[in-house]
Amino acid sequence: MLPKPKFKQPPMKQAPATPGLTGNFGSSIPTAAPLTGSQTQQYSQFKPVYEPQGGGFGAADQTRGAFARALSDSQNTAMAGDVQGFNLENQRKAQQARAQDVQQQRQIGTDRFGMQRQTVTAKADIANRRAQGMADIATQLDVAKKNANAQALDNAFNFTTSALSLFNPAGGFMQGGRAVGGILGGLMR
Amino acid sequence: MFSTGSYTPTYDAPIKATGDVARRMRNDAAGQMAYYGDNRQYNQGAGKGIAAGGKGAQFRAALTGDIESAKRATAANAGMLDYLKDNATEDLRYQSGAADERNSLASLLLDRDKINTDFNLSRQKRRMESDLAQAQRDASQKAADYARSARTSQSLLGLFGLA
DSSP: OOOOOOOOOOOOOOOOOOOOOOOOOOOOOOOSOSOOSHHHHHHSOOOOSOOOOSSTTTHHHHHHHHHHHHHHHHHHHHHHHHHHHHHHHHHHHHHHHHHHHHHHHHHHHHHHHHHHHHHHHHHHHHHHHHHHHHHHHHHHHHHHHHHHHHHHHHHHHHHHHHHHHHTOTTOGGGTTTGGGGSHHHHHHO | OOOGGGGOOOOOSOOOOOSHHHHHHHHHHHHHHHHHHHHHHHHTTOSSSTTSOOHHHHHHHHHHHHHHHHHHHHHHHHHHHHHHHHHHHHHHHHHHHHHHHHHHHHHHHHHHHHHHHHHHHHHHHHHHHHHHHHHHHHHHHHHHHHHHHHHHHHHHHHHTTOO
16 A cells, blocks of 8 residues: 655645725814914904093094094904905815825825735735645645556556466466466466 | 834924014004104194194194004004914914825835835745645655556566566
């Protein structure tokens, strides 16, 4: 009996789990209005440059006071408009920058996800190629072993029939076999 | 490939003005507020006396003085508001720049990981092919052993004329 094939099959690594695209993207760019604090209030509001004194010019004094209030009111409005315009422009730019930031993160995340998927696929291909190749080789070896065993069995059968024919010179059921060519058979003929 | 600190962001903090200059300018403008207003009124010859100007002239001079004063008040606050605006703009510029840098670094890290991944996959593939080739050689050797063993037994029989 031929020895069992001690064919060493390298271990096949388990393919890693397929990663998922999480999609947890965020940006640190704020889109809130920047000028809203107490400092902004302080520097965008004016007091009238003249307050009526309650005497002196009388009606003219009141008129001057009204004129001063009108001045401060128009200044306040102009400043508020200026601050608001700045805030809006800043928020528009911040919104655009934030969108670009998140979009870049999405792009990079998707590219990385694709790389991970390709890695998993490539590793699976390698493992599959290895497993199939090893299976092919094991099959070839098994076939070779069975052929050799069959040959050995055939030889043993021939040996047995030839040996039996030595003691049966008259022929018989083995007359047509290999017995006629045997050494002892020739001597006895 | 590179040292550990090669991918560290370089944006560290927004660069802002301290506000000292803006506050000084505001104080200066506020100081000029009273000066320009009063000076304008005195130059108009306010007060009683011959050819010193009537009340109407005095009133107009007062209004003109108020306007001059209000101009300086506006200049005083506008400087400080500009300072706040500059800082807010710098905040946004810094955040955008830092975000761009972070994303660029992430892209570089992705490139680096791709290079390493391709390298490792190529190595694994070569290892697999090498293992398969070695296994094929071993199997061929073993199959030849089987065949030789069978032929040996056949030859022994043939030696005695039994095969």
